[in-house]
Amino acid sequence: MHRLISNLGRARTSYICLSPKAMHVRWTSQTTEQPEKYFDKILVANRGEIACRVMRSAKKLGIKTVAVYSEADRHALHVRTADEAVCVGPAATSQSYLNIPAILEACKKTGAQAVHPGYGFLSENSKFVHELEKAGIVFIGPGSEAMHAMGDKIESKKIAKAAKVNVIPGYLGEVEDIAKVIEIARDIGYPVMVKASAGGGGKGMRICWNDDDVNINFRLSKQEAKSSFGDDRMLIEKYIDSGRHIEIQVLADGQGTSLYFPERECSIQRRNQKVIEEAPSPFLDNATRTAMGKQAISLVNAVGYKSAGTVEFLVDKDKNFYFLEMNTRLQVEHPITEAITGVDLVEGMIRVAAGKKLTIQQEDINIKGWAVESRVYAEDPYRNFLPSIGKLTTYQIPTGEGVRVDGGVFEGGEISMYYDPMICKLVTYAETRNKAIEKMKDALDTYVIRGVNHNIPFLRAVMENERFLRGNLSTKFIPEEFPNGFSGFVHSPQQYADLVSLAAALRFAAMEHDWSVEGKMNADAEPAPLDLAITIGDKTEVVHVEADASESAEDVFYVDTVDGGRNRVELSFSGSTVVAKFSGRRAATVQIVRRDALGYSLIYLGTEVRVGVLTPRQKELLAFMPVKNTSDFGNTLRSPMPGSVQSIAVKEGDKVVMGQELAIVEAMKMQNVLRAEKDAVVKRVVAKTGTAVAVDEVLIEFVEDEPAKGAK
Numbered sequence: 001m002h003r004l005i006s007n008l009g010r011a012r013t014s015y016i017c018l019s020p021k022a023m024h025v026r027w028t029s030q031t032t033e034q035p036e037k038y039f040d041k042i043l044v045a046n047r048g049e050i051a052c053r054v055m056r057s058a059k060k061l062g063i064k065t066v067a068v069y070s071e072a073d074r075h076a077l078h079v080r081t082a083d084e085a086v087c088v089g090p091a092a093t094s095q096s097y098l099n100i101p102a103i104l105e106a107c108k109k110t111g112a113q114a115v116h117p118g119y120g121f122l123s124e125n126s127k128f129v130h131e132l133e134k135a136g137i138v139f140i141g142p143g144s145e146a147m148h149a150m151g152d153k154i155e156s157k158k159i160a161k162a163a164k165v166n167v168i169p170g171y172l173g174e175v176e177d178i179a180k181v182i183e184i185a186r187d188i189g190y191p192v193m194v195k196a197s198a199g200g201g202g203k204g205m206r207i208c209w210n211d212d213d214v215n216i217n218f219r220l221s222k223q224e225a226k227s228s229f230g231d232d233r234m235l236i237e238k239y240i241d242s243g244r245h246i247e248i249q250v251l252a253d254g255q256g257t258s259l260y261f262p263e264r265e266c267s268i269q270r271r272n273q274k275v276i277e278e279a280p281s282p283f284l285d286n287a288t289r290t291a292m293g294k295q296a297i298s299l300v301n302a303v304g305y306k307s308a309g310t311v312e313f314l315v316d317k318d319k320n321f322y323f324l325e326m327n328t329r330l331q332v333e334h335p336i337t338e339a340i341t342g343v344d345l346v347e348g349m350i351r352v353a354a355g356k357k358l359t360i361q362q363e364d365i366n367i368k369g370w371a372v373e374s375r376v377y378a379e380d381p382y383r384n385f386l387p388s389i390g391k392l393t394t395y396q397i398p399t400g401e402g403v404r405v406d407g408g409v410f411e412g413g414e415i416s417m418y419y420d421p422m423i424c425k426l427v428t429y430a431e432t433r434n435k436a437i438e439k440m441k442d443a444l445d446t447y448v449i450r451g452v453n454h455n456i457p458f459l460r461a462v463m464e465n466e467r468f469l470r471g472n473l474s475t476k477f478i479p480e481e482f483p484n485g486f487s488g489f490v491h492s493p494q495q496y497a498d499l500v501s502l503a504a505a506l507r508f509a510a511m512e513h514d515w516s517v518e519g520k521m522n523a524d525a526e527p528a529p530l531d532l533a534i535t536i537g538d539k540t541e542v543v544h545v546e547a548d549a550s551e552s553a554e555d556v557f558y559v560d561t562v563d564g565g566r567n568r569v570e571l572s573f574s575g576s577t578v579v580a581k582f583s584g585r586r587a588a589t590v591q592i593v594r595r596d597a598l599g600y601s602l603i604y605l606g607t608e609v610r611v612g613v614l615t616p617r618q619k620e621l622l623a624f625m626p627v628k629n630t631s632d633f634g635n636t637l638r639s640p641m642p643g644s645v646q647s648i649a650v651k652e653g654d655k656v657v658m659g660q661e662l663a664i665v666e667a668m669k670m671q672n673v674l675r676a677e678k679d680a681v682v683k684r685v686v687a688k689t690g691t692a693v694a695v696d697e698v699l700i701e702f703v704e705d706e707p708a709k710g711a712k
Contacts, residue, residue, distance in 0.1 A: 038354035039063050039113045042140070044082070045103050045128075046118030048408035049424055050330070051078035054116045057346035066110045068103055070096035072416050077408050084110050091418045097121045098230055100128050107137050114138035114353060116346075120228070120420070123329040124151040140353040142328050146303045150326040153197045154235050156299075160323045163302040165295045168314060168322040170237025181236060182214050188238050194218050196225035197233040203670070204228065205272040207239050220664070220671045223646065227666065240322070242474040243314040245269065246281050248296040249337045251348050254306030257358045260293035261337050262367045266312075267473040268462065270385060271670075275455075275478070276462060277373045279336040282433060282471030288319045299326065308334075308349045314475075332375070332425065335406055339371035339429040370436040371429045374444065378421040380453035381486045386641040387421045387667045389695075390414070393451035394576075398443035402429040402436075415452050417642045417667060417692075423454060433471070437463055444606055445589040446577065460606020461489045489607040498582045499604055500534045501559040501567040502590065503611040504545040506578070506600060507532055508557055509571055533619035535599070535612030542616055598622070635683075637674060637700040639693040643667030648689055650700065654682045663687070663699055680704060 042058050043066040044051045055065040055078070067082035072091035079085045086106035089096035096102070098121060107115060115132055117123035117140070126148035129139045141147070150156045154172055161167045171184045174197065185192045185208060194217055196204030204225035206217035218234065226232040249261040265281035266274045280289070296311035310331045312324040334345050343365070348358065378388045395411035407424030415421065426447070428439035444460045462468050465481060474480075491499065508530075529546035541562050548556035548568075555571040570581040581587045591603035599613040614622065639645075646664040650656060656676045663674045680702035687699040 038350050041112045043107050043112035043115045045115050049406050050118035052081050052408050053406050055081050066112050068106050072418050077410050114140050116140040119329050138353050140349050142307045146305045147328045149303045151328045153325050156326050163298045165299050165323045174233050181218050182211050184236050191239040193239040194221050194236050197235050224671050240314050242476050243316050246315045247310050247312040248292050250296050250300050251308045252300050252305050253352045253358045255357050258297050258300050260296050267475050268477050269475050270478050277333040279340050279371050280367050307352050308345050333373050335427045336371035336373045369431050370433045372436045372440050374426045374459045376423045377455045378415040378452045379455050381455045381458040388453035389417045389642050390452045396448035398446045402439050403443050457607040458486050489605050501569050502580050503534050503613050504532045504543050504559045505557040505569040507613045508545045533614050533616050635702045636698045638696045641667045642695050644692050645687045650682050
């Protein structure tokens with residue numbers, strides 16, 4: 001049995017990955033009964049899910065762990081998971097997780113012999129590595145020289161070009177001046193990408209289609225880069241439209257062994273941030289895969305790279321591939337590589353950092369099955385994926401064979417406004433791509449998250465998307481498939497019919513099980529068949545429902561639909577979820593969010609749907625009920641997310657036009673430009689630069705712009 005991750009001891013969530021067809025690669029020799037000793041104690045200079053994930057591998061090796069945390073993270077899961085924990089400063093990342101002196105002091109205080117940086121924060125900061133080296137503390141990652149060379153996007157492109165790696169066209173130098181950037185962009189030819197030289201994770205990256213975009217996006221990218229990495233140097237390169245983002249995982253020991261792993265397809269992105277990944281790619285063939293792997297190793301060997309890293313490529317429709325950058329760290333999406341190869345990459349990093357040779361060779365690394373990863377974020381997909389904060393009032397993760405949840409949260413914990421909004425990485429593994437996707441659908445359906453908004457509805461919709469199922473992917477997948485944003489899953493006629501039948505069956509089951517909102521019934525009485533009016537959106541259907549007469553068929557119902565069909569609905573209840581089987585078709589797991597006198601709020605195929613369930617007479621009388629008036633916020637600019645006001649671009653009395661920039665609010669390390677939705681005059685500026693704001697807090701008030709005299 002392939003077992004990558006063990007259950008956490010003190011944490012309140014489990015992390016499981018079972019892949020029965022794969023063999024776990026042992027780093028120790030077969031004659032060694034106990035694992036090799038690497039370090040006594042490791043400090044993890046990170047937070048959230050990646051800190052928890054690194055600690056699991058360390059503990060598996062018998063290594064004690066130290067967490068660092070900000071004041072805002074005092075009760076975070078990674079703090080609870082570690083053997084020791086040290087506070088390194090206030091909530092701001094510049095004063096805590098990017099605070100090199102404080103982290104060095106934490107190492108000295110706890111006696112940590114090595115530091116694993118995870119990803120983000122200081123993971124690609126060569127200065128940090130140099131300071132650790134001076135202090136005699138081992139960095140679990142590449143050396144400072146290799147990191148500086150490959151972690152810097154400008155320098156890495158120069159090295160890649162010299163190593164005969166295919167390089168994307170661009171300007172191989174830093175750019176600072178807007179006028180110079182526009183000149184370079186015109187020379188390269190639009191569209192271009194402006195990106196942070198020291199960046200990663202989609203931060204500090206924006207596409208520019210014209211000069212106006214450069215003027216706006218260059219400034220925003222620099223601000224994001226400074227906030228996220230403490231480094232606002234920028235570069236510019238050609239943006240290849242409709243390419244695929246495919247990357248190669250590498251692992252080298254600096255002692256003669258450099259390995260590449262099967263690729264990861266990371267093309268489904270939003271704002272240059274990966275959302276769904278899979279391994280291997282449904283697009284590559286063995287010849288292209290091998291060529292990309294060999295070029296990745298050429299790059300690794302050119303700088304004497306040691307540890308795990310990722311070489312990212314952009315692949316066009318003809319399978320031509322171009323080097324984008326090298327991430328000199330563990331990638332967010334590394335679990336899908338572990339799933340299909342059986343190699344624990346964190347354990348490999350620890351081994352290499354301890355001066356051990358790798359015990360596997362290139363021929364030992366093969367593709368075994370398929371893995372899909374969905375990044376679950378605290379964000380509102382219905383409001384352009386704006387970040388969401390709050391307490392996780394209910395949190396129940398999916399489990400089962402082939403399901404892995406790498407998370408950093410727990411029920412009752414807080415999603416903070418200060419950090420990345422990732423809740424977890426959800427991974428499913430199976431023998432084939434189709435089976436891995438089916439497992440992902442089931443896992444998303446059984447994932448219960450309450451208290452914050454999250455992107456599971458969007459992830460679930462992608463899993464049903466025909467283009468995704470065909471593997472026809474590109475970095476433009478989301479804007480092309482969801483050009484008007486996400487407004488919820490669009491049901492097929494059969495799925496809609498099943499939802500109608502489910503709602504009717506739930507209402508009938510409520511009567512049978514004596515928890516009907518209509519009041520106490522005789523427990524021995526059998527509810528008579530009845531007609532129910534089912535309303536979804538602006539559509540109402542009257543259906544006939546009755547229970548199965550067989551004594552052995554508890555919670556089985558028949559629903560006669562308006563089109564003359566008959567749907568057999570079998571329900572199986574478990575807490576707030578119900579598994580429904582429809583006339584022998586694939587079972588659907590549905591979450592019951594709320595039940596009231598008018599019907600249900602159900603999460604069906606990932607999207608919450610309000611379903612009215614009344615008798616025809618009740619539906620008729622409902623038309624006479626008064627409708628509550630809604631407030632008009634048309635003359636205010638409100639913050640769409642909790643965050644910090646970075647700038648206000650207008651003042652009292654200014655006339656603004658639709659689309660004009662009004663303010664910038666930073667939330668979870670992303671710069672969000674707020675624009676005017678119509679022409680107006682600024683009545684009052686309420687917010688101040690540098691202050692924190694809550695969601696829907698008023699920033700600016702307006703009055704209607706009066707037409708000029710003589711205008712009609």
